[in-house]
Amino acid sequence: xxxxxxxxxxxxxxxxxxxxxxxxxxxxxxSLPSMGLAADGEVLxxxxxxxxxxxVIGDKPTVLSFIFTSCxxxxxxxxxxxxxxxxxxxxxxxxxxxxxxxxxxxxxxPVFDTPEVIAAYGAQFRAQDADWQFLTTDGARNxxxxxxxxxxxxxxxxxDAGNYRGTMSHILRVFLIDRDRQIRNIYSTSFLHAxxxxxxxxxxxxxxxxxxAVFGL
Numbered sequence: 001x002x003x004x005x006x007x008x009x010x011x012x013x014x015x016x017x018x019x020x021x022x023x024x025x026x027x028x029x030x031s032l033p034s035m036g037l038a039a040d041g042e043v044l045x046x047x048x049x050x051x052x053x054x055x056v057i058g059d060k061p062t063v064l065s066f067i068f069t070s071c072x073x074x075x076x077x078x079x080x081x082x083x084x085x086x087x088x089x090x091x092x093x094x095x096x097x098x099x100x101x102x103x104x105x106x107x108x109x110p111v112f113d114t115p116e117v118i119a120a121y122g123a124q125f126r127a128q129d130a131d132w133q134f135l136t137t138d139g140a141r142n143x144x145x146x147x148x149x150x151x152x153x154x155x156x157x158x159x160d161a162g163n164y165r166g167t168m169s170h171i172l173r174v175f176l177i178d179r180d181r182q183i184r185n186i187y188s189t190s191f192l193h194a195x196x197x198x199x200x201x202x203x204x205x206x207x208x209x210x211x212x213a214v215f216g217l
Contacts, residue, residue, distance in 0.1 A: 013074065013075065014074075014079050014189050014190065014192065015192075015193055016079050016189075016194065017082065020193055024196055024199045027199055027202040027206060028202070028207075030203065031203075032185055032200060032204065032207075034178075034182040035183040035184065036182070036183055037181060037182060038054070038064070038150075038175065038181045039145075039146055039149030040052055040053050040054040040181075041053050041142055041143075041145060041146040041149075043056065043106070043137055043142070043146075044115050044135065044136050044137060044138060046115050046122060046133075046134045047119070048115040053146065054181055056104060056133055057102070057104070057177055057181055058102060058179070059179045060100060060131070060179055061176065061177070061178055061201050061204045061208075062102040062103070062177045062178075063084060063087060063101065063103050063175070063197060063201070064104045064106060064174070064176075065077075065084060065104070065106065065174040066080075066107075066108050066147070066150070066170075066173060066174075067105050067106070068108055068109035068113055069107060069117055069118065069121040070109070070112060076170070076172055076189075079172065080105070080172060080174055080192065081105065081125055083174070084103050084125075084132065085126075085127070087101075087103065087201070088103060088127060090195070090198040091198055091201065092130075097198075097201070097202060097205060099131065100201075101131070101201050101205075102133065103130070103131065104132075105118075105122065105132070105134050105135070106134075106135045106136070107136040107137075108152065108154050108168075108170070110136050110138060110140070110143055111164055114136065115136060118134040118135070118136050119134065122134035150173065150175065151173065152173055154168055155168060155169045155170070157169070171188070172188060172189045173186055173187070174186070174187040174192055175187075176200055176201070178208075179208065184200070
């Protein structure tokens with residue numbers, strides 16, 4: 001017999017790649033208490049224009065994910081982007097929610113993720129006319145305070161000469177932010193699913209525009 005082959009253990013995909021394993025609570029049947037004010041800071045959009053993050057969030061419920069475009073962890077940044085596109089598709093398929101939410105993918109790798117790079121990256125996933133913004137910064141001076149404020153833990157990898165390798169370790173955190181710029185939910189790898197996020201967005205929209213029946217009209 002030949003020697004046994006060593007195989008890499010199979011990758012266990014995060015729940016966000018599969019159908020939701022449970023029925024989510026009815027839209028509007030639960031509350032999403034504020035978890036604090038979403039931090040602001042100076043960012044660059046995919047055209048290189050300087051903006052404030054609060055201005056990008058604007059006046060719609062917003063899903064904000066921190067990513068870097070070269071991430072190769074299937075349960076990391078690719079998961080966040082996959083779920084973001086799925087959230088967009090779910091909301092746009094309903095005339096009651098189409099166009100009423102915003103997606104923001106924000107790179108924490110300004111060395112490689114220039115405006116040109118994030119524009120090309122976004123073009124692979126962004127549906128035509130989707131309200132999905134891709135952001136970066138011009139360096140650590142503007143980026144690091146934003147990451148710290150959001151609790152976005154990142155460790156960059158360097159070689160022995162101190163040169164950045166283009167890879168990093170990070171936690172996946174995706175934020176739901178209301179139009180008053182309050183954080184209303186934070187999703188991690190095990191909790192990030194398009195059905196859950198879309199349901200939460202619908203709940204926020206109902207909160208902002210309650211049906212007349214709620215007031216007995």
